[in-house]
Amino acid sequence: MLDSRPEVIARDSWVDVNKGTVDRRIFSDLAIYQQELKRIFARGWNFICHETQIAEPGRFFQSYIGEDQVIAVRDRSNTVQVLLNSCPHRGNTVCRSDQGKTRSFFCSYHGWNFDLDGKLVGVPGYEDYYREKLKKEDLGLAKAARVQSYKGFVFASLDPQAPDLEDYLGWVGMVGLNLIAEIGDMEVIDGIQKNRIQCNWKLAVDNLYDWYHPKVSHGSAVRAGMINEQGLQYMNQMVMLGEYGHGIGGAAITEENLAKLSDTLEKGQEPDQIDKAKVWRTTEKAANAMGPLGIRCGGHPNIFPNLWVSAAGPPQLCLRIPRGPFETELWWFTFAKKDQTPEERRATVMIANHIFGPSGLLEQDDGENWSHSTRGSVGAVTGERPIDFSMGLGQDKMTHDSESGQSCIETVVNEHAQLWLYRSWEEWMKAEDWPALIKNHSLPPTGKV
Ligand code: FES
Ligand SMILES: [Fe+2]
The missing domain is CATH 3.90.380.10 (Naphthalene 1,2-dioxygenase Alpha Subunit; Chain A, domain 1)
Known part of the structure; x- marks a missing residue:
């Protein structure tokens, strides 16, 4: 079913914003898909996990940036690392669990072992087979170029130029x-x-x-x-x-609805079931964080x-x-x-x-x-x-x-x-x-x- 037509990716435009139409081959073309992986997923900021999922050193959570598998892990210095889950030796994954707690990431193929910050710390046969000639410092797990959090939501980008x-x-x-x-x-x-x-x-x-x-x-x-x-x-x-x-x-949500809810709360009355879930929106803190339109x-x-x-x-x-x-x-x-x-x-x-x-x-x-x-x-x-x-x-x-x-x-x-x-x-x-x-x-x- 895979399909790749060079003429599709070379088109001037797939989206006609004046007519409101979209070329539907963007949903099936393989070359377009491969371009999305590079130009959208690897370039953009991708949600990886919430900080509460990796609250202490050694806790990790596996996620994806497009098709690139990544491990978010809190390292020994309490920094959140986003490591590419692919061994530099032959490309095998070094972590197979969705989430958990570990002291290191051990590759199941030949046994290379990586610290929580991605450093290569263990190589079987380093003295005997490699005769100490392997440049371990260059063979750690690759890392996301940028990792930042917003209010506990951890995002990563594979592009160092990302804002x-x-x-x-x-x-x-x-x-x-x-x-x-x-x-x-x-x-x-x-x-x-x-x-x-x-x-x-x-x-x-x-x-x-x-x-x-x-x-x-x-x-x-x-x-x-x-x-x-x-x-x-x-x-x-x-x-x-x-x-x-x-x-x-x-x-x-209308301004009237929020004002009515504030009034109900001020009077010490119980809001109805639907309004109950909106109570947090009546606080000054939320209004400041979300702005007058966002809060609605x-x-x-x-x-x-x-x-x-x-x-x-x-x-x-x-x-x-x-x-x-x-x-x-x-x-x-x-x-x-x-x-x-x-x-x-x-x-x-x-x-x-x-x-x-x-x-x-x-x-x-x-x-x-x-x-x-x-x-x-x-x-x-x-x-x-x-x-x-x-x-x-x-x-x-x-x-x-x-x-x-x-x-x-x-x-x-x-x-x-x-x-x-x-x-x-x-x-x-x-x-x-x-x-x-x-x-x-x-x-x-x-x-x-
Ligand atoms: S593939 Fe990881 S140690 Fe060989
Ligand atoms: Fe739906």
Whole structure:
């Protein structure tokens, strides 16, 4: 099924921002996929893990940057290292566990042994076979070029030219992460749920902005009472667009709703079930961290390229990790406040399991659609026909809050964030390096969108 057509990668443009269309061969072409690994995943900042998962020296967590396997580990000096999980001798992995605690990384092939900071510290036969001629200092595990954290979320880039993480995230990316960080002192609940779907990773990403499909795709969940349709707020949506492809799309929380909630709390009354989860938004600290528009965000952020912050239900992160053009691995991280009672934590896990992930009610529906959309990008004729993201295009406007510098589109269900994702994707794919991307990437639009 793999497909590589030089004429596809050489095209002038895959995304028509005026018509709102996307060339669907970007979901199946192997050369495009290989370019994504280099120009998007290796270049960008990728979420690796949360600091609570590697809280003490020796604790490690295995993750991916595109198809490059990495180990995040806290070394003996308490520094977070992100090491490439590939032995410099023959390329074997030096760590096979998803997570755990170790004193070193031992290669199972010939026994080279690496310290927690990646240094090669043990070589069987160093004196007898290598006759002490091996340059051990040059043969440590390779490291991510840049590693930084934002409020406990650890990110890494394989590109030394990457800007600082906070410059990369911008206010839209930070609002996204604050939807979890500002709830309280958070930690990851052990057990990352992983499953594979036969689809291109970008379709799994653009869907998180898609508030058009639930009524149809998840009709059975709506009928079963699993989704409260009112919460979807088709006619009350808010879209924020950030530099480098970040975005937030989905339901808006109104100022009136937040004011009413503050009033309820001031009177010492108990908020209703839906409003209870919004109490943290009424604090000054959260308002300062999120800004006047960010604090009202009830939708779904994506930190480009592939980190979905899902905070409308239990706070979760989902990575859409590419596994070739036709397969995506979904990794679900579920968060809880450190001071949650065991009962509250059980309820968080139970609800999280029932919504997304391999046993969730929703992603079974989504995965089917993404697989068929991916399949539909392969055919000689179907692959030639563009797909459409024109909903709302030219119909809405970006409003700007001059004091905070934040801006958003308030409108009905739309496809602005999806089109922004693909427009930014193309800019990443065309830029030779970070300086070119910094110079040529689109700034969020102003005025009519
Ligand atoms: S491949 Fe790792 S020691 Fe040989
Ligand atoms: Fe869905």
